[in-house]
Amino acid sequence: xxxxxxxxxxxxxxxxxxxxxxxxxxxxxxxxxxxxxxxxxxxxxxxxxxxxxxxxxxxxxxxxxxxxxxxxxxxxxxxxxxxxxxxxxxxxxxxxxxxxxxxxxxxxxxxxxxxxxxxxxxxxxxxxxxxxxxxxxxxxxxxxxxxxxxxxxxxxxxxxxxxxxxxxxxxxxxxxxxxxxxxxxxxxxxxxxxxxxxxxxxxxxxxxxxxxxxxxxxxxxxxxxxxxxxxxxxxxxxxxxxxxxxxxxxxxxxxxxxxx
Amino acid sequence: xxxxxxxxxxxxxxxxxxxxxxxxxxxxxxxxxxxxxxxxxxxxxxxxxxxxxxxxxxxxxxxxxxxxxxxxxxxxxxxxxxxxxxxxxxxxxxxxxxxxxxxxxxxxxxxxxxxxxxxxxxxxxxxxxxxxxxxxxxxxxxxxxxxxxxxxxxxxxxxxxxxxxxxxxxxxxxxxxxxxxxxxxxxxxxxxxxxxxxxxxxxxxxxxxxxxxxxxxxxxxxxxxxxxxxxxxxxxxxxxxxxxxxxxxxxxxxx
Numbered sequence: 001x002x003x004x005x006x007x008x009x010x011x012x013x014x015x016x017x018x019x020x021x022x023x024x025x026x027x028x029x030x031x032x033x034x035x036x037x038x039x040x041x042x043x044x045x046x047x048x049x050x051x052x053x054x055x056x057x058x059x060x061x062x063x064x065x066x067x068x069x070x071x072x073x074x075x076x077x078x079x080x081x082x083x084x085x086x087x088x089x090x091x092x093x094x095x096x097x098x099x100x101x102x103x104x105x106x107x108x109x110x111x112x113x114x115x116x117x118x119x120x121x122x123x124x125x126x127x128x129x130x131x132x133x134x135x136x137x138x139x140x141x142x143x144x145x146x147x148x149x150x151x152x153x154x155x156x157x158x159x160x161x162x163x164x165x166x167x168x169x170x171x172x173x174x175x176x177x178x179x180x181x182x183x184x185x186x187x188x189x190x191x192x193x194x195x196x197x198x199x200x201x202x203x204x205x206x207x208x209x210x211x212x213x214x215x216x217x218x219x220x221x222x223x224x225x226x227x228x229x230x231x232x233x234x235x236x237x238x239x240x241x242x243x244x245x246x247x248x249x250x251x252x253x254x255x256x257x258x259x260x
Numbered sequence: 261x262x263x264x265x266x267x268x269x270x271x272x273x274x275x276x277x278x279x280x281x282x283x284x285x286x287x288x289x290x291x292x293x294x295x296x297x298x299x300x301x302x303x304x305x306x307x308x309x310x311x312x313x314x315x316x317x318x319x320x321x322x323x324x325x326x327x328x329x330x331x332x333x334x335x336x337x338x339x340x341x342x343x344x345x346x347x348x349x350x351x352x353x354x355x356x357x358x359x360x361x362x363x364x365x366x367x368x369x370x371x372x373x374x375x376x377x378x379x380x381x382x383x384x385x386x387x388x389x390x391x392x393x394x395x396x397x398x399x400x401x402x403x404x405x406x407x408x409x410x411x412x413x414x415x416x417x418x419x420x421x422x423x424x425x426x427x428x429x430x431x432x433x434x435x436x437x438x439x440x441x442x443x444x445x446x447x448x449x450x451x452x453x454x455x456x457x458x459x460x461x462x463x464x465x466x467x468x469x470x471x472x473x474x475x476x477x478x479x480x481x482x483x484x485x486x487x488x489x490x491x492x493x494x495x496x497x498x499x500x501x502x503x504x505x506x507x508x509x510x511x512x513x514x515x
Contacts, residue, residue, distance in 0.1 A: 128348040131348065132349075135308060135340065135411075137334055137414075138362065
């Protein structure tokens, strides 16, 4: 009996997972088709860029600055043992451009804007606003989904750039004013060791992360059922799934972009 | 004419409509009544094509609309206007933007949209100054009328009303019913109304009763009170005894 129940549960969970993956694939294909076959709504795109980007700027700047500051102060302890304090600048900059900048910005924006995208679309879904748009012959993907996905994909690299700059600045402040290191050396070493591909690679990663959280966010919101509880569940799942996918894809993107 | 033939809708294990067969006459108002949770709204959404039926056919002017392509479904939507139970107005848009949304999407000139919105607002007896308001600033009755105006802007041939008077006071209910009737007479549209409200019988042409996933009664609205059909009799008299099963146990007073 226990064995039958166990097998049943595995079967049910497999079917559920396959169904969800199938639905997600259909949603993605429909979004891709809409993107390439319909006119882009620029007004909606710019509105979403402002909503997602400008409104997330504060938290991204704050996160980036303190990440750079912590990185500088923690690395100093180790680097001091080898007499390599002069390399604090490059290590802070490399970490921020390649990893911390894109990942932290993506996770923060997922928490702030990804959840907002899901909650908004989920509320529209359960209050029949999406059905109403369909009955008015409005392409709901063109109207609701594409502007959000495109805006996130465009705006996250820009936010990441802010996170990188603020992080490096945060590291500089710690190095010069707390650790009493040479500020000029901090900047010169960064200029010597940081390549353009480090920054571009980080920005490409950010664009992919923006695409991931917005695709998951719009999908979870668009397909929400079941009232207020459904909105809450979808929002939570959207943030959790997006964050996991960002962290997993980060590994593969690091290999793909930087080839190490 | 709209014909529903052996329509069945099932969600997972739950059968909502078993076998619905119904003819909805053109240019007439047909009211579908039934208990809560009987699948009336699901039936209405199947008619417009928002929900696909599990089996059966829906014929709109002789054309089967159950297996349409995406483009054909979009064209099919053009024939219909759907008034949602809670109006389903877009919260982030003003009344003007809500009513004119389908025209904005077609890139119609602002002046023309304004003129049309103004005209539709007067049709549903709303003053021009509500245009700038947001849905959250409107009363329930006003929201329903804005929802109706939004539907009318597309000049539909068929109007589907999903419980248009739910949550409204008796006076507003009567106003909405009169409005539905006047639009029916003025534009000669086909109206299908889902309702619990027996007051709507005064304005309807036909009544259909949905129970246990089937149409148990269909007849002229004028003669419905004289019908000996036990289902419609029990529904009209609001009796707990009869063929319609109730969720609440019978009391001696009911008998």
